[in-house]
Amino acid sequence: MSSLPALFLENCVKYPERTAVVAGSRTLSYQELAEAAGSLAAELGRRGVSRGELVGVRLARSADAVVAIVGVLLSGAAYVPLDPRYPADRLRLMTEECRITHTVGENVPVWGHPAASVQPELDEDDAAYVIYTSGSTGRPKGCVVTHGNVLSLLDAALPLFDMGPDDRWALFHSINFDFSVWEIWSALATGAAVVVVDEDASLDPGELLDLLIRERVTILNQVPSIFRMLIEAHEDEGCPPLPLRYLIFGGDAVDLEATSRFLASLPAAARPVAINMYGITETTVHSTFKELDPDTLRGSNPSPIGRPLSSLGITLRDPDGVEVPDGEVGEIWVSGAGVAAGYFQRDELTAERFVVVDGTRHYRSGDLARRLPDGEFQYLSRADRQVKLRGMRVELPEIEVALRACTGVKEAAVLLESDEAVGELLVAYVAAGTGFDPGQARAECARVLPSHMVPTRFERRDSLPLSPSGKVDYRALSR
Structure with missing residues (x-):
């Protein structure tokens, strides 16, 4: 066929x-x-x-x-x-x-x-x-x-x-x-x-x-x-x-x-x-x-994903693309007939994520996993700042770009957090001036983002915590 x-x-x-x-x-x-x-x-x-x-x-x-x-x-x-x-x-x-x-x-x-x-x-x-x-x-x-x-x-x-x-x-x-x-x-x-x-x-x-x-x-x-x-x-x-x-x-x-x-x-x-x-x-x-x-x-595997389909191959690799030993954490690289053609009109991003090693084309997923002794895989987490919210893939930096364009916002960072009452939700941490209004920011975000990417909660800060390298310290945000 x-x-x-x-x-x-x-x-x-x-x-x-x-x-x-x-x-x-x-x-x-x-x-x-x-x-x-x-x-x-x-x-x-x-x-x-x-x-x-x-x-x-x-x-x-x-x-x-x-x-x-x-x-x-x-x-x-x-x-x-x-x-x-x-x-x-x-x-x-x-x-x-x-x-x-x-x-x-x-x-x-x-x-x-x-x-x-x-x-x-x-x-x-x-x-x-x-x-x-x-x-x-x-x-x-x-x-x-x-x-x-x-x-x-x-x-x-x-x-x-x-x-x-x-x-x-x-x-x-x-x-x-x-x-x-x-x-x-x-x-x-x-x-x-x-x-x-x-x-x-x-x-x-x-x-x-x-x-x-x-x-x-x-x-x-x-x-x-x-x-x-x-x-x-x-x-x-x-x-x-x-x-x-x-x-x-x-x-x-x-x-x-x-x-x-x-x-x-x-x-x-x-x-x-x-x-x-x-x-x-x-x-x-x-x-x-x-x-x-x-x-x-x-069983003891909290996130069992089993084995690859017969049309695909999965290897786990370190940041340099070297396969990690069984039992160690690595990024999921997928090869085989299901690997897509690439990103439309995005040659540079395609070359970055769809890579050829030893004649085989792989997709670098950005997901971390571990191969268990029985040969099956255990999913662990994302390697980058992409998350899944109610099954939808969300790049947190995309939301941050939209937030920085909102009235009164100087800097913004977004995290996926859990709340006992409502479950998982997107929380926006914003460093903002006196003109900032959460309702207005939510409305401005809704004009450029799908509804599932609009933050549910806004937390205002005088400034955002920074790491020694000068980047936003995401771990310190929700403490």
Whole structure:
């Protein structure tokens, strides 16, 4: 198989009448999805969109979003997700950098185009999407992922599960989060249904619980911090049985205690298999696989991520790129078929993070881990100042750049901290003059940053503590 459209069209022949997408009261069969996506692809072609061009997709969680993604790929183009909730300045930066002239959901409607049959001529090296992640220099960066990258993920990961056409995958995540790639294409690759979780259910654990039961969802992907809220809703409702077959974690360190408690609340014969998959956008969603069996849940490894997928290799290296001995801490370097093409229009950053050693191309993750005696990996922490908040990657320096531009702010530093009442949150420490107002700073940040990157709490200081080298002493900030 050379491309995602080829995979999709093959399954449309196998499963034409099976349900492909469910969104509330709306359903699309594989044949209906192919017709709608094919019509959109033909319209993009009529508008001059060519192979390899970047097309924006500006749609909320809906069946339309799935049609748009498949349609853009059927046209031979690659899609760039543009979350409607993002600040206008950020969307403008992404649109201008990618030179996007056609955006589905904005100047190109999803529906209403003449029917057409489209057979794209694509290969594994063609770009499938560009997803923007937080940037350490204050500028977000777009990661270019190819059809071959995604196909390698599906080829390596799906055989590790017992999945098929009878499954129903929750599309829980925004298309701006690459977990959605795994959710959509794993379903479409196996003839299963994509069940769209609407905006309300994605934010309300009680509504999500109702949706899982009502729509008979069998496969749910979750960021651990979000899953903890679902557990509370499940317990509040008396721990009703669920149709889940697989519960797949990613995006953050897994919570073994919470997972164990949730599984114990369900009848033994109806417990889903829990899986932890460590991954990075630049290595195409998932890089490792680990079943969270009873021994693992009770074990001494607080953050087990297992072994790399068969399509990937993982080495742990010191700051000079030298492999560290087993048992010692090193940075995760990932090689193999899932390693993305690089960052769009960012050659210098691409060369810095995607490196070739002894003829093998690696991605330097910035994550620290340790190889255990059994050969599996234990995730430890970030090596730089990138953090994960509710599964979303956040470069703290990007927030600091925005804060320094706020009224009255002289200097700023941001930390991810924990609060017993609200959990993890971003705290901004600011050295500010008399004109500083936290509410105004929050509003100014919201004009340039996505909502999940706007600090929750502001702490004013006369000055920020410095290390002997003159840099901000982050360890001293929250003391």
